[in-house]
């Protein structure tokens with residue numbers, strides 16, 4: 001009798017065990033080759049085209065493997081919201097980057113930090129300095145530096161790319177340390193560029209062998225090709241870069257000569273960091289600002305100029321709105337923002353049209369996890385395909401700010417708000433968002449008030465076409481292009497001169 005019952009009990013039990021233990025499938029993705037995986041499926045010249053193809057072929061979530069590293073690409077807001085927001089506890093760490101992170105010590109910056117306790121305190125300081133209250137104190141400085149930029153642009157319109165980079169760098173250095181710079185030959189900028197180049201090379205797979213063979217870091221420095229010598233050199237460079245401007249603010253504060261800055265204000269009003277080293281936390285939080293905030297702002301400004309040269313109709317609409325409000329009497333300020341709906345949606349469309357950080361900053365899966373029935377293996381690198389969500393690949397030729405106008409009763413519009421994706425997600429979202437938005441509004445509204453941007457004309461009087469092309473990389477700059485930037489009228493010329501007198505460049509904040 002009992003023998004009859006046994007299979008009836010055991011069979012479902014075995015089935016249940018098999019169901020529980022059956023390995024879940026990985027998310028769909030291109031076929032993987034042994035060892036190298038999809039290494040050669042990502043074309044170096046145009047990786048974004050491959051990402052676009054996979055987004056259309058496989059949908060919301062795509063799985064890749066490169067030299068044994070799992071990579072999960074999120075192509076839609078659904079998986080991003082679920083993983084980065086609802087399951088934030090398991091998806092808010094960055095990948096461990098051996099060479100530039102662990103060995104050179106840049107793992108202490110906010111952007112790469114994986115020590116929850118330290119990182120949380122860094123974010124707290126960033127929120128004090130860059131949140132709604134903190135960001136307000138920089139508005140006069142932002143308006144002053146924009147006026148300086150406008151006068152430089154009037155003098156050297158052909159150098160608009162370099163001037164956008166200078167303006168963004170100058171802004172972030174003034175705000176962070178009170179350092180004022182004249183040009184890109186400034187030693188701090190040079191040093192920052194060197195370090196950023198290290199980081200950029202370091203996060204590119206294959207740049208440093210030790211990132212793929214972590215035990216290499218134990219090979220002593222005297223062995224040829226060992227990574228320790230490179231690491232030691234980099235580490236010293238990084239240390240100096242982080243310490244020097246910080247110490248100089250401290251010295252100036254002691255002598256009462258410090259200019260207003262993020263570091264000075266946080267130092268003079270020390271917050272509780274729960275038993276951690278306050279200065280260490282602040283020093284590393286501050287050092288991240290230039291790398292994270294300078295380039296992304298410059299990219300957005302250059303993309304704006306490119307888009308305006310390509311889409312004169314949108315430019316005209318925005319200029320009419322500004323003229324109606326200001327009547328040529330002054331430059332726009334941040335207070336005008338609410339009265340300029342079309343300028344605002346133009347800025348949103350710039351964010352969408354070209355995403356400055358196309359694949360965001362990578363995250364890491366903390367544990368094996370299941371999403372929609374698919375396994376996301378522990379340790380996977382997770383890339384939010386922000387560029388895909390913006391549909392940049394499909395809609396780069398289209399520039400239609402109107403899609404962002406709130407049309408419906410609930411305040412929504414025909415397109416997801418670019419502000420909900422270009423600055424990242426959840427706990428790790430960009431802490432500089434408000435500051436960046438304020439800067440970009442003042443820059444863009446002021447440029448539109450003063451200048452007309454058009455395609456350039458060659459010596460035969462023909463328009464020089466602009467091909468909207470962007471560099472490949474963590475941060476994606478527009479490729480160099482030519483355009484004409486001219487002051488709109490003799491009245492605007494006068495206005496510009498007067499505004500410079502009203503917003504003196506030198507002196508305290």
Ligand code: HEM
Nearest residue numbers: 110111292293296297361422423424425428429430432436
């Ligand atoms: C147009 C301008 C900007 C864009 C598009 C942008 C975008 C982003 C994105 C996509 C991330 C990754 C977020 C994530 O992992 O979900 C990020 C992180 C970050 N951004 Fe920005 N950003 C901009 C400007 C700034 C500025 C002006 C600052 C500083 C003053 C700044 C500071 C940071 C920092 C410190 C992080 C790292 C946060 C962390 O890992 O916890 N950003 N930004």
Ligand SMILES: *[C@@H]1O[C@H](CO)[C@@H](O)[C@H](O)[C@H]1NC(C)=O
Nearest residue numbers: 086087088089090367368369
């Ligand atoms: C992280 O994953 C584990 C295991 O899947 C789960 O138990 C835990 O609740 C998750 N944590 C969060 C914050 O989602």
Ligand SMILES: *[C@@H]1O[C@H](CO)[C@@H](O)[C@H](O)[C@H]1NC(C)=O
Nearest residue numbers: 101102103107108113114115
């Ligand atoms: C940075 O890397 C070093 C070397 O691996 C490690 O000892 C340290 O804990 C890391 N720091 C953080 C904040 O991750």
Ligand SMILES: *[C@@H]1O[C@H](CO)[C@@H](O)[C@H](O)[C@H]1NC(C)=O
Nearest residue numbers: 323324325326327328329491
């Ligand atoms: C606009 O400016 C013109 C010339 O400066 C002036 O005549 C006119 O009254 C102004 N209009 C408004 C509405 O302020």
